[in-house]
Amino acid sequence: PPLDPPTGMPVPGAAGPRLPEPAAPAPPEIAGTALAGDWVYVPSQADAAGAFPPEFIELHVSGRGGRLAGRYWARHRVRSQPISGEVAFEFEAAASGKSAELRWSGNAGAAGLGRLELLDEDSILIDWWTTRAGSRPGLSSGRARLMRR
8 A cells, every 4th residue: 555655654545556457367278189189981982993992980099188089980991902991090199280190009909190180170181001010800990081070
């Protein structure tokens, strides 16, 4: 409160100068949150022409502190081949803005690498490839555009 000049004592009931309120701390930027969410495959004519076209793909991505984790599950139409059309793996990744480089492990001991790239707010591109084959024959790579659920 202000002081009374003759006495040097605080003036009762008088408000002193207002100090600015401290600014609230900004929320920490969590890299990769734009990639987080549930993503699904929406069939297109271009995909149907591929050797092993997807029947469905689901991708779940969660992010925290610049790290991502998720699950990928897909089934592809496989004709005249003695391999499974199912692909399932879990992954972890370091996120960097709108993309992430991932390491995955999945079916029957298979493992590999991949990349997620946010194309726009509601679509994502996933590329994955096998670096260690599992004990059962399966697809060795894939690429798909997925839409936010």
